[in-house]
Amino acid sequence: MVEMIGAKALIQALEKEGVEIVFGLPGGANLPIYDALVDSNLRHVLVRHEQSASHMADGYARIKRKAGVCFATSGPGATNIITGIATAYADSSPMIAVTGQVPLAMIGKDAFQETDIIGVANPCTKYAFQPRMAHEIPETVKKAFYIAESGRPGPVLIDIPKDIQQSNADMNFPELIKVRGYSPVIDADLSQLGKAVEILLKAERPIIMGGGGVILSGAFSELQAVAEILMAPVVTTFKGKGSFPENHPLAMGPIGMHGHAEANKMILEADCILAVGARFSDRSVGRYDEFGRGMSIIHMDVDPAEIGKNKSVDVAIIGDVKSSLRTLVKMLSKVMVKKDPDNPWLLRRRELIEHYAETIKDYPRDLTARKALKKLREILPANSIATTEVGQCQMWASLHFDVISPGTFFSSTGLGTMGFGFPASIGAKAAMPEVPVVDIAGDGSFNMTENSLAVSVLDNLPVIVFLMNNYMLGMVAQWQRTFYNRRYKGVHQHNCPDYVKIAQAYGAQGIKAQSLSELENAIRSALKMEVATVIDIVIDPEEDVYPFVVPGTGLKDMITGS
Amino acid sequence: MTGTTIATPTPTLSSEIIGRWHILSALLENKPGVLFRVTNLFRARNFNIESITVGSTEQPDLSRMTITLNSDERTLDQLVKQLRKLIDVVEVKVLDAEKTVYRELALIKMKASDPTTRMEIANFASIFRANILDIGKETITVELTGTPDKIEAFRNLVDHFGITQLARTGVSALPRGAEL
Secondary structure, rough: EEEHHHHHHHHHHHHOOOOOOOOOOHHHHHHHHHHHOOOOEEEEEEEOOOHHHHHHHHHHHHHOOOEEEEEEEHHHHHHHHHOOOOOOOOOOOEEEEEEOOOHHHOOOOOOOOOHHHHHHHHHHHHHOOOOOOOOOHHHHHHHHHHHOOOOOOOEEEEEEHHHHHHHHEOOOOOOOOOOOOOOOOOOOHHHHHHHHHHHHHOOOOOOEEEOOOHHHOOOOHHHHHHHHHHHEEEEEEOOOOOOOOOOOOEEEEEEOOOOOHHHHHHHHHOOEEEEEEOOHHHHHHHOOOOOOOOEEEEEEOHHHOOOOOOOOOOOOEOOOOOHHHHHHHHHHHHHOOOOOOHHHHHHHHHHHHHHHHHHHHOOOOOOOOHHHHHHHHHOOOOEEEEOOOHHHHHHHHHHHOOOOOOOEEEOOOOOOOOOOOOHHHHHHHHHOOOOEEEEEEEHHHHHHHHHHHHHHHOOOOOEEEEEEEEOEEEHHHHHHHHHHOOOOOOOOOOOOOOOHHHHHOOOOOEEOOOOOOHHHHHHHHHHHHHEEEEEEOOOOOOOOOOEEOOOOOOOOHHEEEO | OOOOOOOOOOOOOOOOOEEEEEEEEOOOOOOOOHHHHHHHHHHHOOOOOOEEEEEOOOOOOEEEEEEEEEEEEHHHHHHHHHHHHOOEEEEEEEEOOEEEEEEEEEEEEEEEEOOHHHHHHHHHHHHHHOOOEEOOOOEEEEEEEOOOOHHHHHHHHHHHHOOEEEEEEEEEEOOOOOOO
């Protein structure tokens, strides 16, 4: 037992959890926390808008695979981080968000900068705490990390009234914690794994669907081992992009609304799907009722509530997918007979890849999104980290930027948060400063959080903003072109701002690239620079993303645009 | 894929409210905000429930919530799983109605200004083992405890007198025998 104030206990508890960095912005209701930070070795990164703090914490978490931490004050500070919290929740990313709150006695009085953030955060957090006594803080922090990082990870909010931050108490920092009502399943059910093996042995056309759960549990080598034993092609969801090396002879890339055409086609021809850490989202599988007809579905997930939520399955294996896959590898390697790599199913894979490589034409222009991203991939070291903004840029990244080293790619796939990529890339850089980090961006999204350039420059977290600029809210424009007879509304950015000047104004490097050779030089220059670089890549506003599975239709109805 | 502001129709979990009647019993942490978390879940995930009761238990730090709903098996399965996912929910059970004692309390206020009506209502009340709580010049208020079916039956019986106010508590339930 040590006596100290609540704010100091918070900082010490974070340090005990191994936290090295917090992203935040101070205000009236979290001043005691910032005062306690003065005496701490915790690195604090001052953001220019709280939303970016939560995205940075998220980006950090996705690379570090432990909870990222962000701070905000009460009221608007707290509501500003909600977008980042909801983004982390949708993508099961561990995060601890600490908000200041008005003093206990003021709660419910509509005080200045008061908001019921517990109520606001409830639907988009795994849990939201509000300690009512200073001595509760160390235990609350311990519980928050346990909940955020275990099972299916997610964000946890700790809302601390200002007087609780300031009041003295005897603090006890627990080493271990139990949360009644929370016991995530770790080890998979062996009887269910046995059933899965039976189905997989019988399958003639098995396919593996790698989801975000593979990345969250770091089950890369296990997934690869299962794929190689089964000789099964591997598609991924978009969240699962990079759960399997995309240059592997069994890889087929992401399925879904803007998935790889061959992957969308192949999964419909399969007789058995092994879905690993995936949730059968509408963006991945199209219509729930149509998808998976006539196939056996084996579903591995750590979250029991995902089983049967969107899709009824034949076998459900609940547990950490790394542990489940590891056991599956052992069981399969005892019984599986090595398949011929030239078997009809794998020949079909090659046939489909070749077919669509010929059918889907690039947009007729010298510098296109596809060419730009292929060039980026060619130059960028394989261990580099890439993230994206949201919209066309994101889907082009999904289609044309192959992830070689598993776990080096992430995006706001669930919530689809524009403005996520840039601050998240800064968070990723903080997690792994030794590798290049790229935000594959569009102008609409980058515009939303571009003030994080100040953070990138001042906090020495240099990233590359690969800005495919059509001065357009491109995806919306594509939909207006496709579904609304080219009746454009609210999509034009009118050549504003000048992104080279924006970059320079913040002390970053800005380079305009109007040709493929200019782009190549720009990427090489960015990789050498010690400050952030914004590469303003001029692309045509009419360039669409194809293939396209129109919402409300199935993967079979995919349009290839040619 | 995710980069659009255009809404697309998403299927709801409880698009069909057909199915069987179910009783769920849940133990919750007895602390502020827990009821909100549970009811918010119902709203956010589009679950339609029939009744919900919550109160104290033999353990001071736990509350018991009884939920009744009409649903298909899939919706029920999701509801149970989503409830279990809530950290403040310690336990959730689907009770087998056959092996469960369950009761609901209803207060029913009816128009009863003439003696014949009053006699008739008193008679029905006695058959249903209901208690008359209040008699005014114009109305009688009756307290009735029983299964929801019994309360419905009584309500149908007295409906023609003119029910002016009705309050039902929702079902509370416990498993029969030694089962926990």
